[in-house]
Amino acid sequence: MARDYGRSSAFRPGLLAGKAALVTGGGTGIGLAIARELLTLGCDVSIVSRSAVKLDAALDALRRDGACVGRARAQPCNVRSEADVRGAVAGALEAFGRLDFLVNNGGGQFISPAADLSANGFRAVVETNLLGTFLACREAFTQYMREHGGAIVNITMVNRNGFPRMAHSGAARAGVLNLARSLATEWASSGVRINCVAPGIVYTPSGFENYGAMGEPFLNAVTPAVPCKRLGTAEEVASAVVWLLSEGAAYVTGQELSVDGGLSLVGYPFPLADTGEHSAFPVYGDAAVLPPAARL
Ligand SMILES: CCCCCCC/C=C/C(=O)SCCNC(=O)CCNC(=O)[C@H](O)C(C)(C)COP(=O)(O)OP(=O)(O)OC[C@H]1O[C@@H](n2cnc3c(N)ncnc32)[C@H](O)[C@@H]1OP(=O)(O)O
Ligand SMILES: NC(=O)C1=CN([C@@H]2O[C@H](COP(=O)(O)OP(=O)(O)OC[C@H]3O[C@@H](n4cnc5c(N)ncnc54)[C@H](OP(=O)(O)O)[C@@H]3O)[C@@H](O)[C@H]2O)C=CC1
Secondary structure, three states: OOOOOOOOOOOOOOOOOOOEEEEEOOOOHHHHHHHHHHHHOOOEEEEEEOOHHHHHHHHHHHHHOOOOOOOEEEEEOOOOOHHHHHHHHHHHHHHHOOOOEEEEOOOOOOOOOHHHOOHHHHHHHHHHHHHHHHHHHHHHHHHHHHHHOEEEEEEOOHHHHOOOOOHHHHHHHHHHHHHHHHHHHHHHHHOEEEEEEEEOOEOOHHHHHHHHHOOHHHHHHHHHHOOOOOOEOHHHHHHHHHHHHOHHHOOOOOOEEEEOOOHHHOOOOOOOEOOOOOOOOOEOOOHHHOOOHHHO
């Protein structure tokens, strides 16, 4: 059974009181759930992303939520822009005077056969996920964490082991993992830990747009193929992120924690038919005809 993380935290109240965090992509989906969990535990949180509209809506919701104890603020920022990221870290520091935690969650991709990917499409996904993560890590480190220590969590994805039609995204996510491992070794002496959380298939509005575009058969096929027999929730991802940020994980660095109901253990267990179209989503068969994972 899924725990109802949406209504109650797994952590003790006040666990992160007096701390401050920056969450990229914090206005929607998984990032919003992470921000909410941090705020619930007493942490002050800056959420950043490109859309001021999304950020304002999120900020309203967080401030109305009685469970959110910490202070929340928002700042528009495109993580592909060095100046924006520098400003986002500076803004967070100016507002809260410290930056204990960074969560690199802002990102995304589209689904496309590799042969049809334009250089610009590949670049857009790599810059958003990998360059954006690097810039935020570097700014958090140089502006604060080098002197004061801290903890960073990057959101990656189950596809970093190889997934059809996600070459750009998988390459970027694998890069994010290696970046985390490299920075973990380089920055440990400054008291900075850096880890990754790799969600499987998580039910978020944006994720559902991606998955929904693949059609009902995809969703029907996915659920029984996941060992836990259900999709994940944003709150379950947030719970893992908070643990990795917390002192509970004080001796954990350079690691990746899969939050995927076991999906990464069974490879890519979904039937895929080639539509031959540039950006078309895969066509999935009925759940009953799922091939064994070993075939894919
Ligand atoms: C069994 C498991 C299956 C796994 C499915 C995984 C589903 C994943 C779910 C999620 O992660 S949902 C949460 C994340 N949210 C998103 O992914 C949001 C949607 N994506 C985007 O916003 C974009 O893809 C982006 C790349 C992250 C943003 O890029 P940007 O706004 O800079 O893009 P553009 O300027 O519009 O385009 C740049 C470049 O990319 C090409 N391109 C964009 N979309 C497509 C597409 N659907 N197909 C092909 N190419 C695309 C675009 O054409 C541009 O290239 P050029 O035309 O200039 O060559
Ligand atoms: N849902 C799922 O099944 C899975 C999701 N993930 C990953 O988890 C993360 C969150 O996904 P999810 O919550 O589902 O989807 P969302 O689309 O809701 O989250 C993506 C967030 O990233 C922000 N973002 C995108 N591009 C940029 C940019 N250039 N600069 C700053 N912020 C940006 C978006 O805000 P804005 O548009 O305002 O910039 C948005 O808030 C993503 O990296 C996603 O790829 C990984 C595995 C599975």
